Amino acid sequence: MRNFDQNSITQAVLERVAGAPDARTRQISEALVRHLHDFIREIRPTQAEWERGIAFLTQTGQMCTGTRQEFILLSDTLGVSMLVDAITHDHQHAVTESTVLGPFYVDEAPEVARGSDISGDLPGEPMYVSGSIAAADGAPLSGAIVDVWHSDEDGYYDVQHSHDGSELVARARFRTDAHGRFDFWSIKPAAYPIPHDGPVGKMLEAQGRHPWRPAHVHFMIEAPGYEKLVTHVFVAGDQYLDSDAVFGVKDSLIRDFEMHPAGAAPDGRILDRPWCQLTYDFQLNPASGAASRAV
């Protein structure tokens, strides 16, 4: 195979990847080649533009560290993460909706006792979060793992401050009780710009877009026999709910973070200043390899 023109090159690459031993690898490779070549044929890049594309991808990879995932930011801001989410959950019944994982998840958040305050020494408005984990039929799921993370009052995550991951804060894991319940204290998160000091930030600027996300608390919930749920709960009234930089907002995930005056909270804690309350009851899909891949 030699002497390719701008159409025969595609056929040549397709013939080459057709030998992939694994059928799924073959399928993904063939689709990638077709769509990627169609994209290139449509935009007709100059050599200089091709070089800029190579440099952009290289810089995006080199921006990644243990606590900064620039390719997830790219996937998020191009709507790919939410598209994958929509495809994965298009069979979903009336359970809690999912949204993007985002780039700030940390695998090793500590498990702490119910009712703990996970805000460390962070300043901010006290926030009491409580809720339950249940199956689609409402049956409570005890022993479910509720992984929680959110920004501080300035919109930053712990990992954006300490790059060695040694100072995890506003981040923890809880285990639900016999009634499927969990609760904890923290501080109210703020809207924030996604990290925009890297290649993705430059892309957003070139596209005339702002990098802001509406304030939210992340939840990742796991229970044996159920599909893992990755989602947020958004703060009602946030000015960025309709222009989230990563397209992650769903109406069912918005809640009032209800304000209360100083005084006693539901768990008996006495607050010397106003505090807010978030309540959310989550429902999980049964795990099903077949269902999660149904077309």
Next chain:
Amino acid sequence: MRNFDQNSITQAVLERVAGAPDARTRQISEALVRHLHDFIREIRPTQAEWERGIAFLTQTGQMCTGTRQEFILLSDTLGVSMLVDAITHDHQHAVTESTVLGPFYVDEAPEVARGSDISGDLPGEPMYVSGSIAAADGAPLSGAIVDVWHSDEDGYYDVQHSHDGSELVARARFRTDAHGRFDFWSIKPAAYPIPHDGPVGKMLEAQGRHPWRPAHVHFMIEAPGYEKLVTHVFVAGDQYLDSDAVFGVKDSLIRDFEMHPAGAAPDGRILDRPWCQLTYDFQLNPASGAASRAV
């Protein structure tokens, strides 16, 4: 904009990038979103497959150094580099054809005198290369820069041995004389596998493909008023001419590397062993911003 399904998310992202101030940025962004989303909708990745895709791109970026460009390897092995080449040169007249740049180009190769031996202390079969640079009408181009690089007899480039770039060998720049001519000595290059100890090597293996390229000498030729030519000359008879891992072979770029017995070479050098000779006369297109972007 909220609550996207797997079709409306594409429209939402398109509306967001429609505000790009620069028209070309807008055009590329819109095409990228459409083709990327079509690809994702076709393959319907699981969350785990999406994570593997993110990891693949991240590792590809992190494999890049000053002397290793894994994203160029990815572009080359997916046929994108040769597709861009075909698009860029589809207006070409009867001048020398181009092919991929490849990942081993070094910007700061030294300029040396005509007739120099650039092989350093490398073992191998002596190779005498000579040729000319001319315009499409045959007019010789004096003072053209001929940038040359090639592998050693084991198929490795200098930069694969010394990662600080301090030992450039089998690599140099020449300037053509008043008749547009250049010549130099080196050693005959060998076929070689592209670097396959990284993510791209894993991809090729998963696709059931070999990583080999037929033996060749790289040329990058620049002359004021002419289009820069990036090309190779391939060794006739190489077993990989029809299965080049990067799809770069064109018949017009294949030459016999003619063997000669020990004795006097054309430049008067006396060889005590057999040597080979490559002769190639290059012709350049006139520079034309308009022509190079014509659709």
